[in-house]
Amino acid sequence: xxxxxxxxxxxxxxxxxxxxxxxxxxxxxxxxxxxxxxxxxxxxxxxxxxxxxxxxxxxxxxxxxxxxxxxxxxxxxxxxxxxxxxxxxxxxxxxxxxxxxxxxxxxxxxxxxxxxxxxxxxxxxxxxxxxxxxxxxxxxxxxxxxxxxxxxxxxxxxxxxxxxxxxxxxxxxxxxxxxxxxxxxxxxxxxxxxxxxxxxxxxxxxxxxxxxxxxxxxxxxxxxxxxxxxxxxxxxxxxxxxxxxxxxxxxxxxxxxxxxxxxxxxxxxxxxxxxxxxxxxxxxxxxxxxxxxxxxxxxxxxxxxxxxxxxxxxxxxxxxxxxxxxxxxxxxxxxxxxxxxxxxxxxxxxxxxxxxxxxxxxxxxxxxxxxxxxxxxxxxxxxxxxxxxxxxxxxxxxxxxxxxxxxxxxxxxxxxxxxxxxxxxxxxxxxxxxxxxxxxxxxxxxxxxxxxxxxxxxxxxxxxxxxxxxxxx
Numbered sequence: 001x002x003x004x005x006x007x008x009x010x011x012x013x014x015x016x017x018x019x020x021x022x023x024x025x026x027x028x029x030x031x032x033x034x035x036x037x038x039x040x041x042x043x044x045x046x047x048x049x050x051x052x053x054x055x056x057x058x059x060x061x062x063x064x065x066x067x068x069x070x071x072x073x074x075x076x077x078x079x080x081x082x083x084x085x086x087x088x089x090x091x092x093x094x095x096x097x098x099x100x101x102x103x104x105x106x107x108x109x110x111x112x113x114x115x116x117x118x119x120x121x122x123x124x125x126x127x128x129x130x131x132x133x134x135x136x137x138x139x140x141x142x143x144x145x146x147x148x149x150x151x152x153x154x155x156x157x158x159x160x161x162x163x164x165x166x167x168x169x170x171x172x173x174x175x176x177x178x179x180x181x182x183x184x185x186x187x188x189x190x191x192x193x194x195x196x197x198x199x200x201x202x203x204x205x206x207x208x209x210x211x212x213x214x215x216x217x218x219x220x221x222x223x224x225x226x227x228x229x230x231x232x233x234x235x236x237x238x239x240x241x242x243x244x245x246x247x248x249x250x251x252x253x254x255x256x257x258x259x260x261x262x263x264x265x266x267x268x269x270x271x272x273x274x275x276x277x278x279x280x281x282x283x284x285x286x287x288x289x290x291x292x293x294x295x296x297x298x299x300x301x302x303x304x305x306x307x308x309x310x311x312x313x314x315x316x317x318x319x320x321x322x323x324x325x326x327x328x329x330x331x332x333x334x335x336x337x338x339x340x341x342x343x344x345x346x347x348x349x350x351x352x353x354x355x356x357x358x359x360x361x362x363x364x365x366x367x368x369x370x371x372x373x374x375x376x377x378x379x380x381x382x383x384x385x386x387x388x389x390x391x392x393x394x395x396x397x398x399x400x401x402x403x404x405x406x407x408x409x410x411x412x413x414x415x416x417x418x419x420x421x422x423x424x425x426x427x428x429x430x431x432x433x434x435x436x437x438x439x440x441x442x443x444x445x446x447x448x449x450x451x452x453x454x455x456x457x458x459x460x461x462x463x464x465x466x467x468x469x470x471x472x473x
Contacts, residue, residue: 009197009198009200009201009207009208009209009210009237040089040091040117040118040119041087041088041089041117041118042064042071042087042088042089042090042092042095042115042116042117043085043086043087043115043116043117044062044064044073044085044086044087044088044113044114044115044116045083045084045085045113045114045115045116046062046075046078046083046084046085046110046112046113046114047081047082047083047110047111047112047113047114048078048079048080048081048082048083048084048110048111059074059075059076059077060074060075060100060101061073061074061075061100061101062074062075062086062098062099062100062101062113063098063099063100063101064092064095064097064098064115065092065095065096065097065098065099065158066092066093066094066095066096066158067092067093067094067096067152067155067158067159067160067161068091068092068093069090069091069092069093070092071088071090071092073086073088093161094122094148094149094152094159094161095115095117095122095124095145096122096144096145096148096157096158096159097124097142097143097144097145097157097158098113098115098124098142098143098144099141099142100113100126100141100142110126111125111126112124112125112126113126113143120149122145123145124143124144124145125143126141126143144157144158145159146173147171147172147173148160148168148171148172148173149171150168150169150170150171150190151167151168151188151189151190152168152172152176152188153166153168153172153174153175153176153177154172154173154174154175155175160176161187161188162176162185162187162188162189163176163187164184164185164186164187164206165178165179165183165184165185165192165206166178166179166185166189167179167185167189167190167191167192168190169190169191179192179206180192181203181204181205181206181223182194182195182203182206182221182223183195183206184206184207194221195207195208195221196219196220196221197217197219197220197221197222198219199217199218199219199239200216200217200219200237200238200239201217201219201237202217202219202222202223202224202225203221203222203223204223210236210237211225211234211236211237211238212225212236213233213234213235213236214227214228214232214233214234214241214255215227215228215234215238216228216234216238216239216240216241217239218239219239228241228255229241230252230253230254230255231243231244231252231253231271232244232252232255233255233256244256244257245268245269246266246268246269246270247268247287248265248266248267248268248270248286248287248288249265249266249284249285249286249287250266250285251266251270251271251272251273252271259284259285260273260282260284260285260286261273261284262281262282262283262284263275263276263280263281263282263289264276264282264286265282265286265287265288265289266287267287268287276289277289350377351363351364351377352375352376352377353373353375353376353377353378354375355373355374355375355395356372356373356375356392356393356394356395357373357375357393358373358375358378358379358380358381359377359378359379360379366392366393367381367390367392367393367394368381368392369389369390369391369392370383370384370389370390370397370411371383371384371390371394372384372390372394372395372396372397373395374395375395384397384411385397386408386409386410386411387399387400387408387409387411387427388400388411389411389412400412400413401425402422402424402425402426403424404421404422404423404424404426404443405421405422405440405441405442405443406422406441407422407426407427407428407429408427415440415441416429416438416440416441416442417429417440418437418438418439418440419431419432419437419438419445420432420438420442421438421442421443421444421445422443423443424443432445433445435447
C-alpha cells in the first residue's frame with residue numbers, strides 16, 4: 001500500500017522476498033476485498049429461556065448488526081428452553097449487537113444468541129426475564145457484546161475494524177490504539193511496525209517523505225534530514241550533498257556561487273575569495289589581481305628616476321610635478337603577460353615666472369590684489385601689510401596715503417572715530433585731550449568750556465581759553 005501511494009520513498013518490495021509484480025497483485029487484491037467486504041455465511045442460533053408466556057405467539061424477529069451492515073430474520077415456533085437457527089449471506093462484518101422484536105412485549109424469553117460465521121463466532125447474552133414495558137415504548141430489546149476482539153475497537157455500541165495506523169491485540173472495551181508517528185499499520189491490525197524509508201527520504205506521519213532541497217538522508221528509520229553545508233547542495237530526495245563548484249572569480253555560499261567582491265579574486269574550484277596584496281587590485285568577479293603603479297613623486301627634475309612594476313594591461317602616465325612643465329605626458333603600456341621594471345624620466349623643464357607672478361602646477365599664475373611676488377621659481381605670493389596695497393600682478397606693495405581725519409587699514413582709508421583726529425599722511429588717529437572733543441573724521445580737536453561757578457560777585461574774575469569757533473555766554 002505504501003509503495004503504491006508514496007513511490008520510491010519506501011523500500012523496494014524485493015527486500016521482502018516477493019517480486020514487484022506479485023506484491024502489486026496481492027496489494028490490489030487486498031484493496032478490492034477490503035473495499036467490497038466478504039459475503040460469507042452467517043448462522044444465527046437463539047436459545048430460549050426456561051420461562052414462556054403462553055398468552056402470546058412464540059414468533060419474533062431478530063436483527064443482527066455488524067460493523068459493515070445488518071441482517072434480519074423471523075424466528076417461528078421456538079419453545080421454552082430450546083434452540084432455533086437461521087442463516088443469511090449478507091456481509092455485515094463482525095456481529096456486535098442483536099435486537100429482538102416481540103410485538104406483545106411478552107412471549108418467549110431469550111437466554112442467549114450466537115452468530116457463527118467463517119472466521120469465528122459471537123455470543124450475546126440476554127437477561128433472565130423479559131423487561132415488561134408498561135409505558136407503551138417500542139417492543140424492541142437490544143443487547144450488544146461487552147468487549148471487542150483483537151483487530152477491532154469499540155465505536156459506540158459496535159465493534160469497528162481498526163483503521164489504518166491503529167491496532168488492537170486483545171479483547172477491549174475501548175477504541176483502537178494509534179500507532180506512533182514513526183510506525184504504521186494496515187486496517188485491522190494487531191500491531192504496528194516501524195516505517196523504513198529509502199535513501200533520500202525520512203519518516204514522518206506514519207509514512208516516508210522526500211528530503212527537501214539542500215538536505216539529505218541515509219534513509220532507514222531516520223525521522224529527519226540533515227542540512228548540507230553552505231558550500232554544498234543537493235536536489236530533493238538526495239542521500240548526500242555535492243560540493244558547489246564555481247568558476248574563477250566566484251566562491252560557494254548559501255548552496256550557490258557568489259561573485260568575489262572588488263580587490264579579491266578566486267581560481268576555479270576555490271572555496272573562498274583571496275584578498276589582493278599590497279599594490280594590487282581587482283574588479284568584482286576576478287580570477288586574479290593586477291599590479292598597481294607605485295606613488296609618483298610630486299616634483300620632478302632632470303635627475304629624478306622612477307621605477308614601477310607593470311602587469312599586462314596596466315598603464316602608467318608619467319607627468320611633471322608642480323614647478324615643471326612638459327609638451328605632453330609620457331604614457332607607457334604593458335602588452336605582455338609578465339612583469340616589467342620600467343625606468344623612465346619625463347621630459348620636464350623647470351618653470352620660471354615673471355615679477356608679479358608665481359609658479360602654479362605646470363605654469364605661472366598672476367598674484368591677486370594686495371599681494372606681490374618677485375617672480376622666478378617662487379610658488380607663492382606675499383601679502384601686503386594692512387597699511388599698504390597692490391594691484392593684481394604686482395611685484396611690490398605701495399603705502400595707503402590718507403587725508404586729514406582718516407587713517408590707513410585693510411589696504412584702504414578709514415575715517416577717524418569721534419573724539420579722535422588725524423592730519424594728512426598720519427598712519428593712525430590721535431585721541432583728543434582733556435576738555436577737548438571732535439566729530440568723526442576730524443583733522444583737529446576743539447576746546448570745551450570749563451565749569452562756571454553758581455554764584456558770582458563783583459570781585460570774582462574768570463579766565464577761560466577759547467579756540468576758534470568756541471562761544472561763551
